[in-house]
Amino acid sequence: MKKLVLKVLLFVAFSYSSISVGTPLQAIPLTDVRITDGPFLHAQQTNLSYLLAMDPERLLAPYRREANLPVNTESYPNWENTGLDGHIGGHYLTALSLMYASTGDKEVLARLNYMVAELAKCQQQHGNGYLGAVPDGTRIWKEIAAGNIQADLFTLNQSWVPWYNLHKVFSGLRDAYLYTDNQQAKTMLIEFSDWMLALSNKLNDQQLQTMLRTEYGGLNETLADVYQITGEQKYLTLARRYTDMSLLTPLLAQQDKLNGLHANTQIPKIVGVARIASLANDHSWLASADYFWQQVVTKRSVSIGGNSVREHFHPSEDFSSMVKDVEGPETCNTYNMLKLSKLLYQQKGELNYLDYYERALFNHILSSQHPVHGGLVYFTPMRPNHYRMYSAVSEGMWCCVGSGIENHSKYGEMIYSAGDNQFYINLFIDSQVNWAAKNIRFSQTTAFPDSDSSKIVIHDSGKFALNIRYPAWVNHNIELSVNGKPVAISARPGQYITLDREWQAGDEINVRVPMQTTLEQLPDQSNYYSILHGPIVLAAKTLPFANETLNFIADSSRMGHIAQGPLCDLTEAPLFISDGDSFLQHIKRTDSEKLRFSTTDASMNQSAPLELIPFFRLHDSRYTLYFPQVNGKDWQAQKQQLQLVAQREKALAENTLDVIAPGQQQPEADHFFEGQNSEAGINGRRHWRHAHDWFSYRLNTKGETNPVLRLTYFGLDKDRRFDILIDNKLLTSVSLSGDKGATFYSVDYPIPSHLLPTDSHYLRITFKAHKDSIAGGLYGIRLLKH
Incomplete structure (x- = not known):
């Protein structure tokens, strides 16, 4: 059975047998591709409805507010009025641009043009090229221009990732120009770039790198695009300056320093590094981007193509947090990994980037949209028997909503590519395409992945080489015919099949890509398996708890995107009791028209067989897509251990009112972190935060009148003295002696009722350092019931 597992794990290597086509390629523009049927057309149309349901006036409100222009309606809630005001408005520009390019919808274009025109008024009001909705932006940028820079993981001069925020509207203007030829957007984009240039020229490289400690999105990528648009070298130079060298330097040396990073x-x-490399022909930067891609895709990604736990890279040799935590792969990560894959493919022409792109597109991106109401997913838990939360169009304003409305607007972008006299068919998606350079049209008709065949029709005559991807996951020989005549194939899986000839209008190519049901083990070789059919990840709907009614649509609270319902005892989640991976032989297809399978006759801890379906079709339910496997002789002992862990886990969860992971970006942002002279870092695999002055968070007591504060420390931290304050009232003073050894330990601090606010369930907890000392470090903060 070992042989099978190793074969299946070729996905983790993403078909390194792929060969380069030798020359840079270009994806066929969205404007020349139309999705014509299938799940991607449905997702595109669902997203179109979602986009049109969003209110431009509410998206524009924070921009008008910061420009001191009249505001005629309230901003959207959630992240849009709690510090990241305006970021969705920037994403909206891009999503509208992509949707117009993909569909030609006139209402979408009219809305885009209106947004650009109204934002132009805001930019003109500022008078210096600036355009943003960052709260109190005038103060922040004035301080930064003066060299007064206070940078942390996600705060810059007490503002929540302001450069990240600006990057969204910056990119939106670029896309409005590139995809719809909006000349006003181009003018605004250049004026915005010049504002950035003027501000940055006041800072030396060290000051600018200090500023880049704070998340800044892909500013370097957009600046590089401005260079390409204008041809002015100053923008490419600025793009290089806006590249975080603390990240790039080890990558240039082929060193993996990603553990624990957000x-x-x-x-x-x-993505910006790869874009700069492509424009500057910088081979070392391109190699560093490729090295990064390899470390993320082959060592830190799960079967659906996603990565990260609680938004952070976990150690490549330990995926335990991936199957235990409910904050699994973040959709934004995969959105950006697809952008990076596209750039690397276009530069190198290697098909391993397409292998990943296909896997992530079908299994993570497509699954991240609700097929009825269009709600978008932030975290996709890998924990067995958990579930996902979806956004409501007027309430959820997370980053993954912004990237999500872009994701489902651009499904045509990598189906086809071209170079010189070569045309490439990369993905099996029902579509039509116009190869404008040769004035040749194609159509592809397919029911993939329910069917393993596709028909390609060439509608115009011409001599060229047609290249059809031979997927690495094809486990039997691919079948191909031209006008009904079989074609002998010398290519191997992971390469292109090349048909170079004089083509006539009406020529028909039929291709069959046989799919096989396989297993994929977690990359750390722990006994968790994902089940695939071809590149499609299969999952099982699992039963809710007794008397449980789950809500799958998030409210507007800051942590509404997290599925915070009860955790399933892992002994009750579906698992296979077998000798290694022998359970695969018991998984049978039950429907010849749709991808449906059953675990009939497999030895499991379930009373009835499970139905397995493509994960992208599974919604509004608990689910399992990574199945534990245990040997029969070990099952009872493992079951007892798992039950003990589950009991402790359940008891802690039931007793927890609120919890913060110090030093981790989104948990801190969701708890309204503030601080002065504060730092965060990683000790082994644990994140921490401390301060030479102070730092604070907002916690929810949920009405508990005698809560207990539990803090986790590191045993070697010594000579650290600080006060713990509740709403600026002293709870206690702490002195860390450093005499507990290299271990983590927790201390409970009961909070008396007289320190609790009387008019709110929220309190602010502050850690304030004594003179010449340090507050923290804190490795965990948990508010418990009495």
Whole structure:
């Protein structure tokens, strides 16, 4: 059975047998591709409805507010009025641009043009090229221009990732120009770039790198695009300056220093590195971007193509947190990994990037949209028997809503590519395409992945080489015919099949890509398996708890995107009791028209067989897509251990009112972190935060009148003295002696009722250092019931 597992795990290597086509390629523009049927057309149309349901006036409100223009309606709630005001408005520009390019919808274009025109008024009001909705932005940028820079993981001069925020509207203007030829957007984009240039020229490289400690999105990528648009070298120079060298330097040396880093802070930076490399013909930067891609895709990604736990890169040799935590792969990460894959493919022409792109597109991106109401997913838990939360169009304003409305607007972008006299068919998606350079049209008709065949029709005559991807996951020989005549194939899986000839209008190519049901083990070789059919990840709907009614649509609270319902005892989640991976032989297809399978006759801890379906079709339910496997002789002992862990886990969860992971970006942002002279870092695999002055968070007591504060420390931290304050009233003073050894330990501090607010369930907890000392470090903060 070992042979099978190793074969299946070729996905983790993403078909390194792929060969380069030798020359840079270009994806066929969205304007020349139309999705014509299938799940991607449905997702595109669902997203169109979602986009049109959003209110431009509410998206524009924070921009008008910051420009001191009349505001005629309230901003959207959630992240849009709690510090990241305006970021969705920037994403909206891009999503509208992509949707118009993909569909030609006139209402979408009219809405885009209106948004650009109204934002132009805001930019003109500022008078210096600036355009943003960052709260109190005038103060922040004035301080930064003066060299007064206070940078942390996600705060810059007490503002929540302001450069990340600006990057969204910056990119939106670029896309409005590139995809719809909006000349006003181009003018605004250049004026905005010049504002950035003027501000940055006041800072030396060290000051600018200090500023880049704070998440800044893909500013370097957009600046590089401005260089390409204008041809002015100053923008490419600025793009290089806006590249975080603390991340890039080890990558240039082929060193993996990613453990513990906030994943989606890093990925856009490397997208920018790859973009700069492509424009500057910088081979070392391109190699570093490729090295990053390899470390993320082959060592830190799960079967659906996603990565990260609680938004951070976990150690490549330990995926335990991936199957235990409910904050699994973040959709934004995969959105950006697809951008990076596209850039690397276009530069190198290697098909391993397409293998990943296909896997992530079908299994993570497509699954992240609700097929009825269009709600978008932030975290996709890998924990067995958990579930996902979806956004409501007027309430959820997370980062993954912004990237999500872009994701489902651009499904045509990598189906086809071209170079010189070569045309490439990369993905099996029902569509039509116009190869404008040769004035040749194609159509592809397919029911993939329910069917393993596709028909390609060439509608115009011409001599060229047609290249059809031979997927690495094809486990039997691919079948191909031209006008009904079989074609002998010398290519191997992971390569292109090349048909170079004089083509006539009406020529028909039929291709069959046989799919096989396989297993994929977690990359750390722990006994968790994902089940696939071809590149499609299968999952099982699992039963809710007794008397449980789950809500799958998030409210507007800051942590509404997290599925915070009860955790399933892992002994009750579906698992296979077998000798190694022998359970695969018991998984049978039950429907010849749709992908449906059953675990009939497999030895499991379930009373009835499970139905397995493509994960992208599974919604509004608990689910399992990574199945534990245990040997029969070990099952009872493992079951007892798992039950003990589950009991402790359940008891802690039931007793927890609120919890914060110090030093981790989104948990801190969701708890309204503030601080002065504060730092965060990683000790082994644990994140921490401390301060030479102070730092604070907001916690929810949920009405508990005698809560207990539990803090986790590191045993070697010594000579650290600080006060713990509740709403500026002293709870206690702490002195860390450093005499507990290299271990983590927790201390409980009961909070008396007289320190609790009387008019709110929220309190602010502050850690304030004594003179010449340090507050913290804190490795965990948990508010418990009495």
